[in-house]
Amino acid sequence: MQAHPILYYGVPSGCSFGSIVALEWLGQPYALSRIEMPEIVTGAEFRRINPVGETPALMDAQGQTLAESMAILNHIAARGIDRGLGYLQGSRDFDRLNRMLAFLNTSFFNAFAPLWYVLEHEVSAAEKAALVKYGRAKVEKAHAELEAMIGDGPWLLGAQRTVADAYFIGIARWTKYHDVVDRRDYPKLQRLYDALEADPAVAFAHAIEAQTPAVSSGGFRGEIALAQTLPRLAQAA
Numbered sequence: 001m002q003a004h005p006i007l008y009y010g011v012p013s014g015c016s017f018g019s020i021v022a023l024e025w026l027g028q029p030y031a032l033s034r035i036e037m038p039e040i041v042t043g044a045e046f047r048r049i050n051p052v053g054e055t056p057a058l059m060d061a062q063g064q065t066l067a068e069s070m071a072i073l074n075h076i077a078a079r080g081i082d083r084g085l086g087y088l089q090g091s092r093d094f095d096r097l098n099r100m101l102a103f104l105n106t107s108f109f110n111a112f113a114p115l116w117y118v119l120e121h122e123v124s125a126a127e128k129a130a131l132v133k134y135g136r137a138k139v140e141k142a143h144a145e146l147e148a149m150i151g152d153g154p155w156l157l158g159a160q161r162t163v164a165d166a167y168f169i170g171i172a173r174w175t176k177y178h179d180v181v182d183r184r185d186y187p188k189l190q191r192l193y194d195a196l197e198a199d200p201a202v203a204f205a206h207a208i209e210a211q212t213p214a215v216s217s218g219g220f221r222g223e224i225a226l227a228q229t230l231p232r233l234a235q236a237a
């Protein structure tokens with residue numbers, strides 16, 4: 001396979017979903033590498049890609065790696081300015097996008113952490129009740145804050161669809177795993193969610209995760225196994 005950037009995406013239902021959508025919107029050639037969580041993501045091979053043992057991670061065409069959603073989405077946005085995915089650093093719009101990404105990456109993403117913990121760990125009934133109460137309150141608060149932050153849309157930053165929208169949909173869908181918030185209570189977020197779910201890039205990312213036939217409207221060039229990507233790692237100087 002030609003040396004395209006490779007996005008390592010986590011399943012099931014990783015936050016890397018947003019980076020898949022953003023790469024589709026970018027329209028440039030890329031490949032995907034599927035990483036099972038928690039087994040493979042925390043293994044020695046994947047830690048050569050991201051020592052933190054988390055997805056998403058990106059390997060560029062030169063074999064350099066980049067981790068953290070914020071960094072990867074900003075990397076994609078910088079290459080997609082002509083497509084409206086991001087803005088020139090130093091501009092007011094860049095600051096607005098960065099603020100939105102930061103909110104999503106901290107408040108919105110983290111709000112779900114107590115609820116995921118309950119699903120993924122053995123906890124006592126009392127611990128579960130406390131974590132669920134805490135998680136629900138956090139998810140509700142983050143939804144209310146985001147609803148208040150955004151204007152009349154149609155996208156998070158207004159008229160322009162950016163990498164922030166891609167990242168949003170990958171996290172917002174987590175409500176389906178937890179008995180938490182009715183999105184219809186947040187009409188702007190519900191509208192945004194529906195618009196994104198109807199997007200071909202989002203349909204593609206769902207199909208990739210589910211391993212059903214996936215139709216790319218972007219530059220998808222196929223999947224590559226983790227072990228096959230390792231020889232491409234750039235050697236540290």
Ligand SMILES: N[C@@H](CCC(=O)N[C@@H](CS)C(=O)NCC(=O)O)C(=O)O
Nearest residue numbers: 010014015037038054055056068069
């Ligand atoms: N700060 C990181 C967090 C990434 C993260 O937590 N990824 C999760 C999936 S959403 C993961 O890979 N977890 C590893 C595991 O489940 O063992 C980012 O924003 O990219």
